[in-house]
Amino acid sequence: MKENSRRGFMGKAFGAVAGLGAIGSLVAMKKSWDPLPSVKAAGFTTLDMSIYEEGVMVTEKWRGKPIFVLKKTPEMMKDEEGNPEAQARNIKVGNDNFMIAIGLCTHLGCIPAFRKDKGDFLCACHGGMFSASGLVTKVPPPRGFDIPPFKIDGNKLLLGEVGPEYQAMKDNGVTL
Numbered sequence: 001m002k003e004n005s006r007r008g009f010m011g012k013a014f015g016a017v018a019g020l021g022a023i024g025s026l027v028a029m030k031k032s033w034d035p036l037p038s039v040k041a042a043g044f045t046t047l048d049m050s051i052y053e054e055g056v057m058v059t060e061k062w063r064g065k066p067i068f069v070l071k072k073t074p075e076m077m078k079d080e081e082g083n084p085e086a087q088a089r090n091i092k093v094g095n096d097n098f099m100i101a102i103g104l105c106t107h108l109g110c111i112p113a114f115r116k117d118k119g120d121f122l123c124a125c126h127g128g129m130f131s132a133s134g135l136v137t138k139v140p141p142p143r144g145f146d147i148p149p150f151k152i153d154g155n156k157l158l159l160g161e162v163g164p165e166y167q168a169m170k171d172n173g174v175t176l
């Protein structure tokens with residue numbers, strides 16, 4: 001191999017190695033930009049819906065927000081009869097019916113309290129009230145509780161994932 005062509009070959013080889021090195025560092029940089037697997041998983045909360053008791057309101061957490069989970073009693077279901085707005089917010093998992101909502105008042109964001117004896121929610125900040133299905137029964141809240149994205153998977157509810165039931169609620173204006 002002549003001196004010139006050897007230099008040319010070495011130059012190309014070096015260029016190829018340098019190119020691979022650059023791709024390698026880009027991959028490394030991209031990896032460092034991507035969220036850690038635990039952070040990605042933190043966007044979801046899986047609830048086992050078989051553990052809740054009828055009429056007992058439980059506050060879960062999703063993305064730092066309180067999530068109200070209320071397994072409805074037969075009386076609550078009866079109250080919803082003839083009220084399509086309330087029925088449209090019902091989330092059915094297996095044979096059970098739930099109110100699941102972001103537990104923040106849609107007025108100014110206080111956390112309303114569940115009143116077990118009345119089966120409704122009272123926001124102490126300005127007196128707003130919500131029914132067991134999450135609809136406003138007393139202003140000033142401008143709308144019912146917002147419903148978080150959810151996907152039903154057997155007995156489980158995956159918060160943070162959009163399933164067909166949630167999509168239908170969005171499409172029908174049941175939640176924002």
Ligand code: FES
Nearest residue numbers: 105107108123128
């Ligand atoms: S924040 Fe709930 S009524 Fe004002």
